[in-house]
Amino acid sequence: MKTYLGVDVGSVSTNVVALNEECEVISRQYLRTSGRPLEKVREALRNLNSELPELDVLAVGTTGSGRQLTGIMIGADMVKNEITAHAYSAIHSYPDVRTIIEIGGQDSKLILIKDQLVVDFAMNTVCAAGTGSFLDHQSERLDIPIEKFGDMALNSKRHVRIAGRCTVFAESDMISKHQFGFSNEDIINGLCEALVRNYINNLGRGKVLEPPFVFQGGVAANKGIRAAFERELECEINIPENYDVMGAIGAALIAREHFLKTSEKTKFRGFSSVDLDFTPSAFECDDCTNRCEVIKVEMDGKVVAMWGDRCMKWTNSVR
Amino acid sequence: MKITFPYMGTVVIYKKLLELLGHEAICPPRPTRKTIDLGVKHSPEFACFPYKAIMGSYLQAIELGADAIITSGGFGPCRAGYYGEVHKKTLGKLGHNIDIMILESYKRNFKYFWRIVKKLKGKNSWRKVIQVFFTVYELAHTLDALEKIVQVRRAYETEKGSFSRAWQKVNERFDKEVKTKKDIHRIYKESKEYLESIPYKEKPENEKIRLGIVGEIYVVMESSINLNIEEVLNGLGCEVERNLYLSEWIDDNIMPKMFARTSMQEKILNLSREYMEVRIGGHENETIGHIIDYKKRGFDGIIHIMPFACLPELISQSIIPKVSKDYDIPIYTISIDEQTAIANHITRIEAFIELIKGRKGTQALS
Numbered sequence: 001m002k003t004y005l006g007v008d009v010g011s012v013s014t015n016v017v018a019l020n021e022e023c024e025v026i027s028r029q030y031l032r033t034s035g036r037p038l039e040k041v042r043e044a045l046r047n048l049n050s051e052l053p054e055l056d057v058l059a060v061g062t063t064g065s066g067r068q069l070t071g072i073m074i075g076a077d078m079v080k081n082e083i084t085a086h087a088y089s090a091i092h093s094y095p096d097v098r099t100i101i102e103i104g105g106q107d108s109k110l111i112l113i114k115d116q117l118v119v120d121f122a123m124n125t126v127c128a129a130g131t132g133s134f135l136d137h138q139s140e141r142l143d144i145p146i147e148k149f150g151d152m153a154l155n156s157k158r159h160v161r162i163a164g165r166c167t168v169f170a171e172s173d174m175i176s177k178h179q180f181g182f183s184n185e186d187i188i189n190g191l192c193e194a195l196v197r198n199y200i201n202n203l204g205r206g207k208v209l210e211p212p213f214v215f216q217g218g219v220a221a222n223k224g225i226r227a228a229f230e231r232e233l234e235c236e237i238n239i240p241e242n243y244d245v246m247g248a249i250g251a252a253l254i255a256r257e258h259f260l261k262t263s264e265k266t267k268f269r270g271f272s273s274v275d276l277d278f279t280p281s282a283f284e285c286d287d288c289t290n291r292c293e294v295i296k297v298e299m300d301g302k303v304v305a306m307w308g309d310r311c312m313k314w315t316n317s318v319r
Numbered sequence: 320m321k322i323t324f325p326y327m328g329t330v331v332i333y334k335k336l337l338e339l340l341g342h343e344a345i346c347p348p349r350p351t352r353k354t355i356d357l358g359v360k361h362s363p364e365f366a367c368f369p370y371k372a373i374m375g376s377y378l379q380a381i382e383l384g385a386d387a388i389i390t391s392g393g394f395g396p397c398r399a400g401y402y403g404e405v406h407k408k409t410l411g412k413l414g415h416n417i418d419i420m421i422l423e424s425y426k427r428n429f430k431y432f433w434r435i436v437k438k439l440k441g442k443n444s445w446r447k448v449i450q451v452f453f454t455v456y457e458l459a460h461t462l463d464a465l466e467k468i469v470q471v472r473r474a475y476e477t478e479k480g481s482f483s484r485a486w487q488k489v490n491e492r493f494d495k496e497v498k499t500k501k502d503i504h505r506i507y508k509e510s511k512e513y514l515e516s517i518p519y520k521e522k523p524e525n526e527k528i529r530l531g532i533v534g535e536i537y538v539v540m541e542s543s544i545n546l547n548i549e550e551v552l553n554g555l556g557c558e559v560e561r562n563l564y565l566s567e568w569i570d571d572n573i574m575p576k577m578f579a580r581t582s583m584q585e586k587i588l589n590l591s592r593e594y595m596e597v598r599i600g601g602h603e604n605e606t607i608g609h610i611i612d613y614k615k616r617g618f619d620g621i622i623h624i625m626p627f628a629c630l631p632e633l634i635s636q637s638i639i640p641k642v643s644k645d646y647d648i649p650i651y652t653i654s655i656d657e658q659t660a661i662a663n664h665i666t667r668i669e670a671f672i673e674l675i676k677g678r679k680g681t682q683a684l685s
Contacts, residue, residue, distance in 0.1 A: 121671075316478065
């Protein structure tokens with residue numbers, strides 16, 4: 001089957017999707033990155049290959065913080081930032097979308113769209129209090145699985161205000177609210193509201209948020225957060241079916257567009273390439289006072305890419 | 320006197336000024352991680368980032384033997400006005416008794432300005448001083464004209480890095496060979512030919528992206544501090560122009576009006592009046608004025624760079640959404656301090672450029 005692959009290597013999860021020619025998701029792999037991004041990409045590709053062994057890959061796109069390295073490892077045709085990737089996938093699922101809310105593991109994004117074009121965006125800059133990692137941390141601390149957070153928040157009976165400006169203060173506030181006898185449900189709901197408030201204050205500052213809204217990223221699984229957004233924005237929020245792999249879908253769509261425009265043969269190294277020995281390393285070049293940190297990537301002992309040098313002498317040395 | 324200065328932009332200009340007046344000029348090394356670490360160590364935590372970086376440069380220059388510093392000042396509530404005095408005090412506490420000369424616009428405090436000029440004059444005749452001044456003035460305009468070629472063509476270079484390397488070579492040549500105005504004209508002609516001989520592949524007019532860079536002077540001018548923003552943007556295929564060039568600063572602040580070749584300041588300040596009626600110090604009026612000017616000149620977007628928590632630029636930052644909306648121009652703000660990491664910014668800058676491409680219709684989404 002002809003297919004387009006999208007890979008999103010994020011801080012918390014590594015996702016791979018395969019789209020068919022009609023842009024439908026035919027396979028999706030969602031793995032926790034656990035600090036081993038390259039290994040997880042390999043694992044995801046292996047899973048995908050064993051699920052659908054007869055794939056004919058037309059084009060591959062990568063995105064996420066590990067996009068460049070992964071792009072080299074698997075041979076991507078398009079390497080794009082995650083803001084553009086998320087915009088592509090959201091517009092694909094909801095062509096009239098105006099505001100995209102994306103909350104992932106370590107960063108959150110707000111993307112404003114007009115006539116299917118990105119007109120403005122913001123990413124969190126200060127603190128992780130508005131992101132998935134913080135919820136993860138709290139779920140561990142309270143010993144409640146993260147999957148249950150949403151339902152618990154919806155069962156809240158009393159309103160609790162948690163200080164959400166900073167993770168550390170939010171945590172101390174939660175601890176003291178516990179001591180005052182609030183239930184877990186109330187506190188989790190308060191936490192969801194704090195996260196939403198923080199998101200709107202931090203990213204939405206000075207921007208007009210217009211419906212229709214699309215909410216994606218791993219945190220969209222949390223019904224409590226969705227409800228808190230709907231209360232805050234006084235509007236219904238759409239959550240796409242594949243909300244948690246929208247970055248990867250966007251990367252695949254970008255690769256598809258590139259393929260349709262150029263009909264270039266894909267650079268994809270094939271599913272067997274995952275078994276090649278692939279080692280990135282870094283060194284400080286001390287040929288001049290710039291002292292650039294140069295990244296070197298070797299595949300089976302052969303240097304396949306270098307970057308990070310200002311003068312480009314290392315970058316250009318790889319052909 | 321062995322005089323040093325903050326490392327900012329095309330340093331060969333300051334160096335030449337001092338050398339031609341017969342002083343020994345100590346050029347600090349281009350700021351690196353080490354410079355910043357050194358500066359941060361000897362600065363108050365809440366001081367602005369340029370203060371810290373410059374502190375590091377001074378300490379490195381003192382290590383090289385400098386015993387006097389010449390720097391620029393500031394006015395209004397902007398803290399740049401205190402840099403000189405506070406630097407002097409801290410350096411004194413560290414055991415470096417050093418003379419700091421603050422070069423400011425003669426329009427604000429003529430007496431002080433005159434005292435500095437006399438100090439720099441030393442035993443030279445006035446004729447010589449004026450001659451040197453005009454030579455350096457010529458040099459500043461020349462280098463800025465050459466830099467503008469690099470800032471445009473580097474966006475389309477066929478071999479990555481070729482323009483940056485050439486630009487470094489050109490700077491070194493000026494540093495080594497310039498003694499008189501004649502040298503400047505000769506090297507200018509040769510350098511221009513040299514830069515224009517470097518292969519590049521221009522894009523069709525409708526696909527070109529022109530970005531204006533605005534913000535606080537130090538972070539805008541010094542590439543080692545601002546993540547090499549001009550190279551990064553050029554590398555992504557965009558032409559760039561800064562709101563500040565040393566030659567224009569000299570025209571606006573030092574050069575008597577009848578001799579000045581450019582006069583941007585008045586025009587820019589007038590443009591900014593629509594949003595700010597008073598001057599706050601720093602470059603906030605220039606920031607706003609230049610954004611409007613860039614829009615009028617058909618630029619596609621603006622990169623606004625500010626030191627983290629810079630007071631004047633925080634004010635411009637809060638006005639920017641309105642300017643962006645009123646004038647329909649995308650603006651992206653980057654705030655920089657010693658904690659800044661490049662990876663996050665690259666993602667955002669890339670997305671910003673996609674946004675501009677989308678607006679231009681060269682690459683509509685889906």
